[in-house]
Amino acid sequence: xxxxxxxxxxxxxxxxxxxxxxxLSDVHLKHIMAVLTAVFVQGFHGKxxxxxxxxxxxxxxxxxxxxxxxxxxxxxxxxxxxxxTQIIYRESMISGKPVFCIADDTISSKTKPSSRALHPIEDxxxxxSHLKRRQDYGHQAVAxxxxxxxxxxxxxxxxxxxxRSKIQILCDIAEELPQTxxxxxxxxxxxxxxxxxxxxxIKKGFYTIGALRTNRVLYPCGIRQKISSYALHFRKxxxxxxxxxxxxxxxxxxxxxxxxxxxxxAVVLISYPKEAFHSPKALRxxxxxxxxLETEEILNTYVERWPIEIFFRQSKxxxxxxxxxxxxxxxxxxxxxxxSLAHLICCTGTGKCLPFEKGYxxxxxxxxxxxxxxxxxxxxxxxxxxxxxTLAG
Numbered sequence: 001x002x003x004x005x006x007x008x009x010x011x012x013x014x015x016x017x018x019x020x021x022x023x024l025s026d027v028h029l030k031h032i033m034a035v036l037t038a039v040f041v042q043g044f045h046g047k048x049x050x051x052x053x054x055x056x057x058x059x060x061x062x063x064x065x066x067x068x069x070x071x072x073x074x075x076x077x078x079x080x081x082x083x084x085t086q087i088i089y090r091e092s093m094i095s096g097k098p099v100f101c102i103a104d105d106t107i108s109s110k111t112k113p114s115s116r117a118l119h120p121i122e123d124x125x126x127x128x129s130h131l132k133r134r135q136d137y138g139h140q141a142v143a144x145x146x147x148x149x150x151x152x153x154x155x156x157x158x159x160x161x162x163x164r165s166k167i168q169i170l171c172d173i174a175e176e177l178p179q180t181x182x183x184x185x186x187x188x189x190x191x192x193x194x195x196x197x198x199x200x201x202i203k204k205g206f207y208t209i210g211a212l213r214t215n216r217v218l219y220p221c222g223i224r225q226k227i228s229s230y231a232l233h234f235r236k237x238x239x240x241x242x243x244x245x246x247x248x249x250x251x252x253x254x255x256x257x258x259x260x261x262x263x264x265x266a267v268v269l270i271s272y273p274k275e276a277f278h279s280p281k282a283l284r285x286x287x288x289x290x291x292x293l294e295t296e297e298i299l300n301t302y303v304e305r306w307p308i309e310i311f312f313r314q315s316k317x318x319x320x321x322x323x324x325x326x327x328x329x330x331x332x333x334x335x336x337x338x339x340s341l342a343h344l345i346c347c348t349g350t351g352k353c354l355p356f357e358k359g360y361x362x363x364x365x366x367x368x369x370x371x372x373x374x375x376x377x378x379x380x381x382x383x384x385x386x387x388x389x390t391l392a393g
Contacts, residue, residue, distance in 0.1 A: 006056055010366045011036055014349045018083065023075040031055070031065040032338060039319060039342045040364040046320030046335065067331035077156075080340055084153045085178055087353065088146040092181050097149040099184040100301075101177065101206055102308045103142065103170055103192055105160065106315075108322045110138040122329040123161045139332065141321075142169050145308050151353045152307045154343045157336045161329070166191065171200045180205030183290070187305040193287055195262025207290035209302050214283050218268060219259055227285050231270050236277060243274065246299040250274040255295055260287070267291050269298060314356050315339065 011033055015021065020029060034055030044050055048066075052059035065071070092099045107127050113120040121139075129136035140160040146153055158169050170192055186198075186206040193210040201208060214228040234241055234254055244253045256268040267288045276282035288298045315321040319339040326332050346359035354362075 006030075006034065006037070006054060008033060008037055008367055008370055010349070010363065010370070011345065014345045017349075018079055020076065020079070023072045025071075028065075028069070028071045031057070031062060031069070032341070034062060035066075035335075035338050036342050036345070037367060039339075040360070040367050044318075044320055046324030046326075048325075063326075063331070066326060066334050067328045073334050073337055076341070077337055080337075080344055081155060081176075083344065083348075084146055084155050087348065088148045088151060088153060089178060089181060091148045091151050091353075092184070095149045096182060098182055099180050099206075100145075100147045100304050101155075101174075101184070101186045101201070102145040102147065102305050103173075103186070103188045104305075104308045104312070105140055105142045105166065105191070106312045106321075107136050108139045108141065108316075108324070109136055112137045119327055121327050121332075123159060123332070125162065127160070141336065142166055143308060143311065144170075144173055145311060147304065147307060152311075152355075153347055153353075154311060154340055157340060159329070159333060159336070167194050167196055170197050174200040174204055174206070177204050177206075183207065185209050185290070185301060185304075187302060189305075198263065198289055202289065207288065209286065209288045209290075209298060211302075212268065212285040212287050214285055216285065217261055218256055220256060227268070227270055228280065228283060231272075231283055232278070234270075234278075242295065244271075244295055244299065246296065247303060251299075252277055253295055253299075257291055263287070263289070265291065267293070267298065269295060311343075311356075315343075318356075318360055319343065 012029075015029055015033075020032075024032070034051050034057070037054040038044055038050040041050065041054065048059040048063045051062040055062055088099055091097070107129055110121055110124050124138055125140075126135040126137050127140040128134075142158045142160055144155045144157075146155045156173060158173070160166055160169065174186075174197070182205075184206050186201040186208045188197075188208070188210040190211040190213045193208065193212055198208040212227065214231075215226050218225055218227060218230060220230065231254070234252070236252060238254075241252055241254050244251050251271040251273055254270045256270065257265070259265060260268070267290075269286045269288070271284050271286070272278065273282050286298060286302055293301070312321075316323075319342060321336075321339065324332070324335055326335055343356060346356050346363060347354055348359075350359060350362055
């Protein structure tokens with residue numbers, strides 16, 4: 001790759017470390033570099049004009065690269081997944097700490113097109129939004145993170161296009177993960193605590209700790225009861241009800257161990273905040289398939305799910321997850337893949353495993369310094385403005 005104002009040596013070094021040149025040509029790498037460079041430019045919105053501003057090519061050329069270009073995105077995805085698992089699993093083997101596989105979903109909201117639109121955005125549907133508590137039109141992404149001993153990396157983002165269920169998406173991801181070096185945990189919200197997912201993850205060494213909907217059925221003393229109904233019988237003075245501190249708050253917690261529909265044996269924690277005992281809206285329930293864990297350990301381990309919420313916020317703020325304007329399904333999936341590459345570079349591209357925000361700031365500063373150095377070297381060579389514009393192109 002020839003050096004120009006559009007070339008970043010620090011990004012290219014990351015490409016070499018990932019050995020992307022084995023299956024991507026220099027032309028493909030130049031397009032990918034343009035996309036990644038645009039990520040670190042002020043005012044990035046995920047549009048083709050942003051990519052073209054960091055590329056010698058016209059925006060239609062970059063758009064064609066994403067939507068119809070013949071490059072091996074499947075191999076790029078495999079490389080990223082392999083790198084993430086190697087880093088996290090190596091940390092687990094060294095530290096002896098568990099691997100946390102964290103799953104959740106989010107929506108990239110879009111404007112519903114007119115019925116007369118000739119080229120509407122592909123694979124956009126109405127989805128139930130947890131945050132807005134209503135149907136939201138756009139693309140829904142199922143994301144998976146891997147973490148260990150404070151290291152957190154993004155593993156995969158899969159579009160939910162109704163061709164397969166979210167349960168099947170998570171089962172497919174579980175099946176492709178390597179066996180964990182130590183007993184580990186799959187962390188999720190109530191949408192993913194299904195027996196099928198839990199059975200698939202336990203085969204790879206992951207117990208499940210997740211939220212439960214309060215309409216799930218328990219069988220205390222062999223009697224079928226919903227969690228919401230069962231919790232109404234609790235009293236603060238019951239010996240089975242304990243006041244537990246998790247984080248900075250206190251909760252009254254009842255611990256149930258037994259069967260659920262689709263689960264042979266698990267621990268279920270039924271909890272109220274200390275200040276809202278017996279308040280139906282405050283009732284929360286959690287499941288843990290590792291029955292050896294203490295109540296406090298279960299609650300504190302579930303808190304490790306929070307990094308995926310931070311990832312969604314960062315993706316929408318820095319990686320334009322909710323702003324991109326790409327119409328084809330293939331182009332959108334490729335854009336998500338390149339944003340995964342950008343996230344991995346920010347976290348590991350310095351040779352250390354850093355939080356995304358810190359790595360992003362470092363790369364943004366390095367790219368700015370490279371551009372200033374390039375312009376300075378042109379001045380040292382007494383290059384004219386016309387020559388500089390030619391070199392930049």
